[in-house]
Amino acid sequence: MSSTPRYRAIADDLTGKIRSGHYRAGEALPAQRELSASYGVTMMTLRQALQVLSGEGLIVQRAGRGTYVTPASAEYPLDTLRSLGDDLRRQGHPLRTEVLSVAVRRAPRSLTRLLGDAPAGHRALRLVRVRHLLGRPAVHQISWIAEPHASAVKGTDFTETPLYTALADAGARVHRATERVRPALLTAPVAALLRRPAGGPVFVSERATYDDQGALVVLDHATILGELLEIRAERKATDLSLHWVSQP
């Protein structure tokens, strides 16, 4: 039996719908009476769920008007949203990017699932890179860039231009990202590309990056050698920063 209270399950479901773009920034949610009916709960329970979202800044409620997904904020410095490359450059580590391939391909399920309304045969730009740290291959990275951003950046020389810089130059407003990191063993194909023996400990990271309309921009899949990199989290009561650092 799930021990998740119903109000929390509803909050999680609505959060997922907002984050996936089902409800976009600035858009009104269905009326609370309608939502409570569709989830089969009372107004009290539904409103408790909405309290959670409101507390997390995802929605705003206006008496007499409606419930809205929090409008997109103004453009902001990406201080807390930092890529691996930025973290390492900031630490003075030379990072070289080797581009293995750039091609428009049929989008994988992992991408179309996040796009929601993507039609069959949907295409995206697939970018495969190896990042070299201190002269050694350290990270294998596959990025899928969704349309319309794919068309906008596909002519870019990614050995010289970071992907997110190209996206910003093309007008993409990166707003938020979710990232999942788990440990794994280095597989043989990627081991060959990184010139390491298979079976060693690695991080596997999957990151989905969204624009201010809640639409997916990039899906990144990276394999990161554990012997060269670690995650360093520094937390205070008012702040949490998370970044990659090279192992000594």
Added chain:
Amino acid sequence: MSSTPRYRAIADDLTGKIRSGHYRAGEALPAQRELSASYGVTMMTLRQALQVLSGEGLIVQRAGRGTYVTPASAEYPLDTLRSLGDDLRRQGHPLRTEVLSVAVRRAPRSLTRLLGDAPAGHRALRLVRVRHLLGRPAVHQISWIAEPHASAVKGTDFTETPLYTALADAGARVHRATERVRPALLTAPVAALLRRPAGGPVFVSERATYDDQGALVVLDHATILGELLEIRAERKATDLSLHWVSQP
């Protein structure tokens, strides 16, 4: 007719009583049933008032125990500084803690190095636990608690009481932490404790937690099975949250 909602009037009244010392830090408020009767409102309305206080950090509510004025040590909500246990409890996953040993020992170099002025032979409390997730051992954790906190908490039953709760109850003001996470292969000794074959992918986390004077409180070393747990990072311009989630 006053336009202040009753729940807000009750929240204001209780806030005034807390701030005036009528209810002191650490003291239990009357039971919620009793408060609702004395204010002449339903439990729902009373609890809505308490939500306001809880959101402002003035009270903490403990299911089955009572409602307490927030102890003086918790001067700020530690929303962003969250332990593995908190993350998993919040997701409704049953987490059981097995305590393998609690003993005062000579502090290891990794601890005395962070203590700065520690004399030779410095002692600390060494706590060894295994966390069980969904009935399976998932995390092996060694915590070194520095003095004076070691003496303050050494009699605690850590199967029932989270370490950081015991520290807070003993007056430790946790202020910030640094954590390093890297991937590794499960070693044989820890594999035996977690009842897994050695060599599988794990996270290894080392976290140093400091008080508001900048003195080290706890040094944690954890080995986390990668097949059961992953790191989920969610980033926005205004916020970064980092938490552990169990693998599906």
Added chain:
DNA sequence: CTCCTCGACTGTTCTAGAACAGTAACTCAG
């Protein structure tokens, strides 16, 4: 003396419904 069970407390979740307050659009009268 120790351990387990049960009861009495606590907080938490949820149902069901009614009424109040805010907003906006539409209609009608002047």
Added chain:
DNA sequence: CTGAGTTACTGTTCTAGAACAGTCGAGGAG
């Protein structure tokens, strides 16, 4: 054409009660 009133929506507050889940202490049994 304009303004006021009305209606139909919205969110918000509150009542009343039941049941679930957590905690702790007391008492009894082994």
